Amino acid sequence: MIEWNDKYNVNISVIDGDHSIFTDIINKAIVAEQHNNSEEKVKDVLKEMTMYALSHFSTEEAYMIEFGYPKLQHHKEEHHVFTIRTNAYLNRVINGDYQIAGEILEYLKQWLARHIQVTDKKYIDYFGKNGLK
Numbered sequence: 239m240i241e242w243n244d245k246y247n248v249n250i251s252v253i254d255g256d257h258s259i260f261t262d263i264i265n266k267a268i269v270a271e272q273h274n275n276s277e278e279k280v281k282d283v284l285k286e287m288t289m290y291a292l293s294h295f296s297t298e299e300a301y302m303i304e305f306g307y308p309k310l311q312h313h314k315e316e317h318h319v320f321t322i323r324t325n326a327y328l329n330r331v332i333n334g335d336y337q338i339a340g341e342i343l344e345y346l347k348q349w350l351a352r353h354i355q356v357t358d359k360k361y362i363d364y365f366g367k368n369g370l371k
């Protein structure tokens with residue numbers, strides 16, 4: 239299991255709150271893997287990923303638009319890739335291939351390391367300058 243760690247913080251409370259939900263999703267993927275890819279648990283992880291993408295990405299993007307963030311386009315593209323990937327996993331599950339908890343888990347860990355800890359960190363100063371806390 240992984241726990242929220244201060245190193246993941248962007249120090250903007252609404253966003254850190256969302257990101258801590260992401261670590262919960264990682265933990266659900268770990269549980270799904272431990273339960274031998276239980277269909278129900280894999281579906282649950284994908285449902286959470288879908289909801290997370292819908293709500294959290296639009297929150298971030300709305301601030302980016304509001305503040306005229308210059309890297310909006312690139313950031314949106316990364317979000318889009320996550321959404322596409324989640325849909326592809328869902329498609330596999332619908333087609334009966336749900337032995338994918340390990341694969342999903344690797345992808346989520348990669349997202350934490352490459353998007354949350356790298357791409358998201360790039361907007362901290364910019365959002366801060368625009369008064370977001």
Ligand SMILES: [Fe+2]
Pocket residue numbers: 298313317353357358
């Ligand atoms: Fe993001």
